[in-house]
Amino acid sequence: MNILVDENMPYVIPLFSDMGEVIPFNGRSLTSAQVHDADVLLVRSITNVNAELLAGNHRLKFVGSATIGTDHVDLAYLAKHNIPFSNAPGCNATAVGEFAFIAMLELAQRVNSPLKGKVVGIVGAGNTGTATAKCLQAYGIKVLLNDPIKAAEGDSRSFVSLDTIMAQADIISLHVPITRTGEHKTKHLFDEARLSALKQNTWLINCCRGDVIDNQALIKVKQKRADLKLVLDVWEGEPKPLPELVALAEFATPHIAGYSLEGKARGTFMLYQKLCQLLNLPADKNLLDLLPTFNIKEVEFMTAPNEKALLQLARFVYDLRDDDQIFRNTFLNQNGFDTMRKNHLHRREFSALALAYNNLSDVDWLSNLGFSGVGK
Numbered sequence: 001m002n003i004l005v006d007e008n009m010p011y012v013i014p015l016f017s018d019m020g021e022v023i024p025f026n027g028r029s030l031t032s033a034q035v036h037d038a039d040v041l042l043v044r045s046i047t048n049v050n051a052e053l054l055a056g057n058h059r060l061k062f063v064g065s066a067t068i069g070t071d072h073v074d075l076a077y078l079a080k081h082n083i084p085f086s087n088a089p090g091c092n093a094t095a096v097g098e099f100a101f102i103a104m105l106e107l108a109q110r111v112n113s114p115l116k117g118k119v120v121g122i123v124g125a126g127n128t129g130t131a132t133a134k135c136l137q138a139y140g141i142k143v144l145l146n147d148p149i150k151a152a153e154g155d156s157r158s159f160v161s162l163d164t165i166m167a168q169a170d171i172i173s174l175h176v177p178i179t180r181t182g183e184h185k186t187k188h189l190f191d192e193a194r195l196s197a198l199k200q201n202t203w204l205i206n207c208c209r210g211d212v213i214d215n216q217a218l219i220k221v222k223q224k225r226a227d228l229k230l231v232l233d234v235w236e237g238e239p240k241p242l243p244e245l246v247a248l249a250e251f252a253t254p255h256i257a258g259y260s261l262e263g264k265a266r267g268t269f270m271l272y273q274k275l276c277q278l279l280n281l282p283a284d285k286n287l288l289d290l291l292p293t294f295n296i297k298e299v300e301f302m303t304a305p306n307e308k309a310l311l312q313l314a315r316f317v318y319d320l321r322d323d324d325q326i327f328r329n330t331f332l333n334q335n336g337f338d339t340m341r342k343n344h345l346h347r348r349e350f351s352a353l354a355l356a357y358n359n360l361s362d363v364d365w366l367s368n369l370g371f372s373g374v375g376k
């Protein structure tokens with residue numbers, strides 16, 4: 001069996017090599033000729049899976065995307081040709097949630113305005129939005145959720161309108177899929193009018209899809225509004241973001257909010273489980289066996305951390321400043337955006353770091369944030 005895999009998908013050898021030959025490919029330049037004899041095709045978000053890519057293949061048994069988003073896959077084409085498909089919903093939700101939370105802590109430190117006490121509006125309350133809310137609520141931050149689709153489905157949480165978020169939130173974090181049609185379409189959900197209406201000193205964080213914000217309009221508005229602060233992980237026109245916009249963001253990264261080692265491993269693992277199920281094979285491998293131990297064994301607290309100490313703790317797990325710096329230095333190089341993604345040293349999730357507390361009370365919020373370990 002020929003198993004074609006994106007070269008940026010970790011753990012494919014231990015998970016798939018028992019089932020066939022694992023053949024890596026570059027996700028941006030994959031051609032129909034390369035796919036011609038594939039039995040299984042495993043992609044990431046940068047490969048457009050459509051008729052043009054697949055028409056010459058008559059033996060494909062499964063297409064998997066180790067991602068949350070599916071906007072790069074022509075699902076109707078796959079359904080029409082009876083090719084089973086699976087993505088990996090939720091695989092990197094914790095990574096995105098922690099990324100957004102860490103970005104807020106970093107920004108708070110940079111502009112000298114504490115996160116504690118602010119109100120955060122989350123647009124899109126699915127897996128990544130909920131993971132972001134979980135971090136914020138663990139830290140005692142008031143969260144407003146906007147998700148008209150979930151609200152209509154009867155989700156029991158409280159929801160507010162986007163206008164309420166615009167009026168009341170100090171920070172807005174975007175967590176919607178990209179959709180281009182329909183009542184709740186998200187393409188340019190933040191257009192010039194909405195961006196201009198952001199209240200004074202709003203922080204806007206985008207780690208979902210670049211074109212949820214009109215990037216040209218964002219440049220125009222931001223050039224007039226020094227009070228707005230931007231954290232941008234995703235961009236219109238990836239892998240070539242607008243350089244003027246990169247310069248205007250406080251933190252800028254190349255679509256790596258979901259790039260925790262755990263998140264990427266979960267993505268591959270979910271496809272492994274799906275393929276085993278499809279082929280009627282036992283899925284007897286264990287995700288935890290794949291992950292390395294973290295390089296810090298334990299951090300012991302003598303007093304409960306304040307916001308500055310919390311940021312220092314978060315930086316043990318992921319120092320966003322490093323990625324921001326590398327990105328600014330390299331994104332204009334040829335293939336700079338993709339090279340940084342390819343060589344990204346996967347950060348870990350909070351759960352990789354064990355905390356110890358010496359007879360401290362009132363530290364449950366740290367385990368609610370996701371750190372592991374218990375009091376001593």
Ligand SMILES: NC(=O)C1=CN([C@@H]2O[C@H](COP(=O)(O)OP(=O)(O)OC[C@H]3O[C@@H](n4cnc5c(N)ncnc54)[C@H](O)[C@@H]3O)[C@@H](O)[C@H]2O)C=CC1
Nearest residue numbers: 068069124125126127128147149176177184207208257258
């Ligand atoms: N930067 C990165 O590395 C990553 C980016 N993503 C992106 O984030 C998106 C969201 O991921 P998940 O939260 O896991 O997806 P999800 O499907 O679990 O949640 C998305 C939520 O957005 C809601 N929604 C849709 N249209 C909306 C609108 N107009 N207004 C408000 N809410 C709306 C949906 O009802 C749903 O609850 C993905 O589709 C993907 O494009 C996901 C993972 C990593």
Ligand SMILES: O=C(O)C(=O)[C@H](O)COP(=O)(O)O
Nearest residue numbers: 044045046067068069092258
């Ligand atoms: O899961 C998604 O959706 C994402 O946006 C991915 O985290 C992006 O990573 P790649 O699939 O492009 O490596």
